[in-house]
Amino acid sequence: MPTPQELLAQVAGTITAQTLETWNFGESVAFEGLLGASRVLADPSWEAFSWGYFRSWAASRTEFRELDCTFPGVAAVRIADARRDALLAEALTGLVDYLLARPKIQGIYRTWRHSPLMRPYGPAELTGREAAWVDDPPAGAFLDCLHFEPPLFAALGVLLGRDDLIRQAEEQTLAYIAALQQPDGLFHHFVLDGVEGSFGPGWGRGQGWALLGLLDVIEELQAVRPPNPDLLDAAQRLIGAMVSVQRPDGHWFAQVDVPTSGDEFSTAGFMAYGFSRAARLGIVDEREVSGAARAAHDAVVRGLGLDGVLGHVSAAVMACTEPTHYAHVPTGFNVPWGQGPALLALVENLEYGGE
Numbered sequence: 001m002p003t004p005q006e007l008l009a010q011v012a013g014t015i016t017a018q019t020l021e022t023w024n025f026g027e028s029v030a031f032e033g034l035l036g037a038s039r040v041l042a043d044p045s046w047e048a049f050s051w052g053y054f055r056s057w058a059a060s061r062t063e064f065r066e067l068d069c070t071f072p073g074v075a076a077v078r079i080a081d082a083r084r085d086a087l088l089a090e091a092l093t094g095l096v097d098y099l100l101a102r103p104k105i106q107g108i109y110r111t112w113r114h115s116p117l118m119r120p121y122g123p124a125e126l127t128g129r130e131a132a133w134v135d136d137p138p139a140g141a142f143l144d145c146l147h148f149e150p151p152l153f154a155a156l157g158v159l160l161g162r163d164d165l166i167r168q169a170e171e172q173t174l175a176y177i178a179a180l181q182q183p184d185g186l187f188h189h190f191v192l193d194g195v196e197g198s199f200g201p202g203w204g205r206g207q208g209w210a211l212l213g214l215l216d217v218i219e220e221l222q223a224v225r226p227p228n229p230d231l232l233d234a235a236q237r238l239i240g241a242m243v244s245v246q247r248p249d250g251h252w253f254a255q256v257d258v259p260t261s262g263d264e265f266s267t268a269g270f271m272a273y274g275f276s277r278a279a280r281l282g283i284v285d286e287r288e289v290s291g292a293a294r295a296a297h298d299a300v301v302r303g304l305g306l307d308g309v310l311g312h313v314s315a316a317v318m319a320c321t322e323p324t325h326y327a328h329v330p331t332g333f334n335v336p337w338g339q340g341p342a343l344l345a346l347v348e349n350l351e352y353g354g355e
Contacts, residue, residue, distance in 0.1 A: 073152025208270025
């Protein structure tokens with residue numbers, strides 16, 4: 001049985017062995033996990049790997065592209081600050097200028113010019129109108145980016161003393177909440193330009209992106225202004241909703257409020273880390289989440305294979321207007337959005353859990 005430190009190093013190694021993209025969904029939690037591994041293990045190699053990756057991007061970038069909205073901004077800002085890396089800071093400023101030039105959908109900067117809509121996994125069929133959207137997708141704004149863009153604006157704004165970026169971070173976070181958070185506290189996945197309503201209810205990993213994005217923005221901005229009560233309320237409502245639907249084994253269903261939707265283990269990594277961090281930040285009472293955080297952490301540990309890979313992690317869900325799609329996404333993938341949250345959960349436990 002490996003020690004917690006050995007297990008953490010093993011999981012970190014699975015991330016550096018992956019073919020990471022520049023950029024795509026999942027690198028944010030992967031690089032944040034690697035920085036945490038360096039910190040708690042006093043091993044600079046994970047941080048050096050990350051700096052080299054970001055430095056290479058900063059030195060070789062030519063033009064920005066749509067998927068750069070998924071950039072792991074908080075990790076990059078941390079490294080630019082720690083290394084006093086002017087080239088990386090310059091590249092981050094250019095990226096932010098690009099991101100701020102996009103049009104908005106319901107107040108959120110557009111994620112996709114043509115949303116990655118697909119016909120649903122599973123037996124359900126789309127209506128004629130929905131099928132037409134797949135053939136000619138509208139633009140859309142997606143929940144995942146709550147963990148990418150507002151935290152980048154906040155972290156870089158604080159680092160550079162730019163009030164405009166700090167305002168953008170807060171305004172964008174509030175726009176995600178207004179467009180996607182539901183009365184029960186859970187978030188929907190996306191909105192489409194010119195289409196009423198929102199889509200993708202109860203997606204487990206999506207709740208993780210939302211929670212970590214909220215916590216990032218709250219933590220960054222508390223250095224320069226009092227906490228926004230609407231941000232605190234959104235995080236508290238999401239945490240309360242997720243605690244209420246946690247399974248006895250510490251995991252959540254793929255569609256968290258649909259018991260027939262099957263296993264999806266990445267959500268436990270997000271929540272083990274997010275619940276504990278929210279308690280540390282004083283957003284929720286530790287007594288309200290400590291049991292749920294511990295159960296989620298233990299579920300992650302049990303879910304790791306002998307190779308350090310978290311089981312039952314789904315493929316990229318893409319997007320679908322049919323709700324049952326989220327219950328049928330195939331699982332069994334070694335990907336940054338599975339290994340990253342698992343690593344963050346292990347880091348959080350070692351650093352603050354007393355092990």
